[in-house]
Amino acid sequence: xxxxxxxxxxxxxxxxxxxxxxxxxxxxxxxxxxxxxxxxxxxxxxxxxxxxxxxxxxxxxxxxxxxxxxxxxxxxxxxxxxxxxxxxxxxxxxxxxxxxxxxxxxxxxxxxxxxxxxxxxxxxxxxxxxxxxxxxxxxxxxxxxxxxxxxxxxxxxxxxxxxxxxxxxxxxxxxxxxxxxxxxxxxxxxxxxxxxxxxxxxxxxxxxxxxxxxxxxxxxxxxxxxxxxxxxxxxxxxxxxxxxxxxxxxxxxxxxxxxxxxxxxxxxxxxxxxxxxxxxxxxxxxxxxxxxxxxxxxxxxxxxxxxxxxxxxxxxxxxxxxxxxxxxxxxxxxxxxxxxxxxxxxxxxxxxxxxxxxxxxxxxxxxxxxxxxxxxxxxxxxxxxxxxxxxxxxxxxxxxxxxxxxxxxxxxxxxxxxxxxxxxxxxxxxxxxxxxxxxxxxxxxxxx
Numbered sequence: 001x002x003x004x005x006x007x008x009x010x011x012x013x014x015x016x017x018x019x020x021x022x023x024x025x026x027x028x029x030x031x032x033x034x035x036x037x038x039x040x041x042x043x044x045x046x047x048x049x050x051x052x053x054x055x056x057x058x059x060x061x062x063x064x065x066x067x068x069x070x071x072x073x074x075x076x077x078x079x080x081x082x083x084x085x086x087x088x089x090x091x092x093x094x095x096x097x098x099x100x101x102x103x104x105x106x107x108x109x110x111x112x113x114x115x116x117x118x119x120x121x122x123x124x125x126x127x128x129x130x131x132x133x134x135x136x137x138x139x140x141x142x143x144x145x146x147x148x149x150x151x152x153x154x155x156x157x158x159x160x161x162x163x164x165x166x167x168x169x170x171x172x173x174x175x176x177x178x179x180x181x182x183x184x185x186x187x188x189x190x191x192x193x194x195x196x197x198x199x200x201x202x203x204x205x206x207x208x209x210x211x212x213x214x215x216x217x218x219x220x221x222x223x224x225x226x227x228x229x230x231x232x233x234x235x236x237x238x239x240x241x242x243x244x245x246x247x248x249x250x251x252x253x254x255x256x257x258x259x260x261x262x263x264x265x266x267x268x269x270x271x272x273x274x275x276x277x278x279x280x281x282x283x284x285x286x287x288x289x290x291x292x293x294x295x296x297x298x299x300x301x302x303x304x305x306x307x308x309x310x311x312x313x314x315x316x317x318x319x320x321x322x323x324x325x326x327x328x329x330x331x332x333x334x335x336x337x338x339x340x341x342x343x344x345x346x347x348x349x350x351x352x353x354x355x356x357x358x359x360x361x362x363x364x365x366x367x368x369x370x371x372x373x374x375x376x377x378x379x380x381x382x383x384x385x386x387x388x389x390x391x392x393x394x395x396x397x398x399x400x401x402x403x404x405x406x407x408x409x410x411x412x413x414x415x416x417x418x419x420x421x422x423x424x425x426x427x428x429x430x431x432x433x434x435x436x437x438x439x440x441x442x443x444x445x446x447x448x
Contacts, residue, residue, distance in 0.1 A: 044292040045346065047307065048315035052364040053334050056349065057102055058357035064096045069358075072108035074100070077351040077358060079134035079188075080339035081142060088341065088349060089142055090358065091131035099131060099144065099155055102358070111142075112159045118149045118168050126161035128153065133187040133199070133241060134339075143196050145188040150181065152188060152198060152209060164196065165209045172203050172222065173215075180215035182207065187241040189250070197250060199239040206239065206252060206263060218250070219269050226257045234269035236261065241287045251295065253284040260284065260297065260308070275314050281306065288340035288348065296348055298337030305337050305350070305361065318361060334359060 057069035058077070065073035075094030082088045086104040089111070098113040110123070117127030129148030136142055142155040143164065151166030164177060171181035185207075187199030194211040197218065205220030217232070225235030237256035245251055250263040251272065258281050259274040275281065282301030289295050295308040296317070304319030316322030318334060339351030348361040 045290045045294040046363075047294070047309050047313070049307075049317070050364040051305075051318050051348075051361050053318065053350070053359045053361055056358040056360045057106070057108055058355075060356050062094065062356050064092075064098070066100075066109050067107065069102060069106040069108055072102075074356045074358075076353055077356065078132050078338050078353055079145070080341035080349055080351050080358075081134035081136040082341045082343055082349065083136055083140050084344060086344055088343075088358075089134055089136065090351065091134050091144060091339070093128075093130045093132065097128045097131065099128070099134075099142065112155050112161050116148075118146075118151070120162050122161070123159040126153075126155075126159075132185075135188045135190045135196070137190045137194060138192070143188050143190055145185045145198065147184050147186055147201075150183060150185065152182070152185065152196060165198075165213070165215050170202075172200075172205070174207075174217055175215060177209060177213040177215055180207075180209075187239065187253070189243045191244045191248060197242055197244065199242045199252065201238050201240055201255075204236045204238065206236070206242065206250065219263050219267050224256065226254075226259070228261075228268075228270050230266065230268045234261075240285045243287050243289055245289060246293060251287060251289070253281075253287050253297065255283050255285055255300075258282055258284065260295075273308060273312060273314060285338055286340040286351075288342045290342050290346060296340050296342070298340045298350065300336055300338075303334040303336060303352075305334065305340070305348075334361075 055070065057072050058074050059065075059071055061073055062075050063073040064075060065071065074090070074092050075096035077090050077092050079091035080088060088102045090100040090102065092098045092100050096114070097116045099111045100108055101111050102108045112123050112126045113128045113131070114124045115127050116129050118129060119125065119127040128144065128146050130146070131144045131153075132147045133145040134142055140157045144153040144155060146153045146166075149166065149168050150170045151168055152164045154162050154164045165180050166177075166182050167179060169181055170183045172183060173179065173181040182198065182200050182203065184202040185198045186201040189197045191197070196209040198207040198209065200207045200220075203220070203222055204224050205222055206218040208216050208218050210216070219231055219234045219236075221227075221232050221235050223235065224237040226237065227233070227235040236252070236254050239252050239261075240255040241253035243251050248265060252261040252263065254261045257274070260272040260281065262270050262272045264270075273281070280301075281297055282299050282304070284297050284299050286298035287295065293310040297306040297308060299306070299319075302320030304322060305317045307315050307317050320333075334350055334352050335354045336352060337350045338353040341349045343349055350359045350361060352359050
């Protein structure tokens with residue numbers, strides 16, 4: 001499979017996916033007095049608990065607005081991270097290219113960024129290009145997988161942005177952080193020693209950045225595949241998320257392999273889970289872990305979120321064919337959980353990117369009813385459509401051959417959704433499947 005880069009000025013969108021409006025569905029409730037089953041190995045977190053989604057922030061309209069949570073506006077909320085005080089950090093990509101934060105009181109503000117580009121600086125002086133995964137250390141420093149810039153950025157609690165590693169060009173190179181190269185990194189994690197780990201998605205590798213500023217490759221052969229083994233003997237296919245567990249080992253969402261992988265301290269890669277059927281991790285793209293070792297996995301398929309016990313058992317938490325039947329449109333559900341975080345109280349938080357909202361997944365109690373979400377107030381347009389309402393708002397799903405890119409300051413290459421094939425202006429194109437590179441996109445949309 002040809003690998004996908006991110007550099008370039010103009011991209012040709014060959015396949016664009018835009019999530020549908022969010023729905024949520026509540027199915028059968030436990031009987032009175034009945035409790036959700038718990039793992040026999042690790043008490044504390046319920047296993048397979050009945051869940052429901054509730055609103056956290058965002059009005060559902062793509063754009064930018066800080067303020068009260070329900071009135072805040074996001075363009076493309078993706079990665080999440082939360083500190084011990086309960087402040088939630090959001091990588092908001094799309095036209096926003098900001099790092100946002102929400103206080104425990106529910107007020108959304110901007111921490112850094114606000115324009116597309118590659119610039120260090122304080123707050124609005126800094127620039128990002130499709131920020132994706134987030135991680136936070138003990139000092140509340142944020143680490144950002146700045147996907148479009150092929151770099152890893154650091155944001156202090158005061159909003160000072162510096163480049164931790166990567167020279168801004170897509171490629172593969174270990175060594176001093178400023179000379180290292182990544183190719184569309186999407187996931188990032190940090191351990192207790194300050195080592196930052198990177199899901200170098202389009203290099204099919206897991207990389208590490210030491211506190212001394214040296215970039216090394218932890219595992220991955222650099223070609224797509226599915227193979228366990230040590231170091232460069234192992235193979236991944238577009239890994240998009242990772243985290244560090246209590247033992248200091250890495251858990252990786254191996255996205256196009258529909259699998260969870262583990263990397264131990266010696267760099268040996270093994271497969272944690274690759275279920276089939278209803279419990280399948282179709283394109284796992286986000287991860288979060290509780291303090292007692294329960295793993296949550298967000299997938300790109302039908303808004304599904306799974307729970308994996310410390311013993312390796314898998315249960316569906318929410319999503320199509322889990323707690324919602326096909327064809328049911330009576331209530332809300334998560335559309336696509338691209339970002340997950342576990343709050344200090346154990347609450348599961350979700351970045352529902354296509355819905356432009358943040359959500360909480362909370363236990364469902366007997367008597368809970370589906371709660372309709374307030375529909376976004378969409379702007380009227382000056383375009384006269386051939387269907388009613390002629391002057392109303394209509395969603396365009398996508399067109400083959402649609403030009404998206406960065407030409408003379410007009411940038412359209414920063415969406416997380418879609419398959420973008422890179423080419424310079426005026427270049428003669430061949431069949432889109434014979435691509436050499438593409439901008440960062442929805443990994444599940446790629447074809448071989």
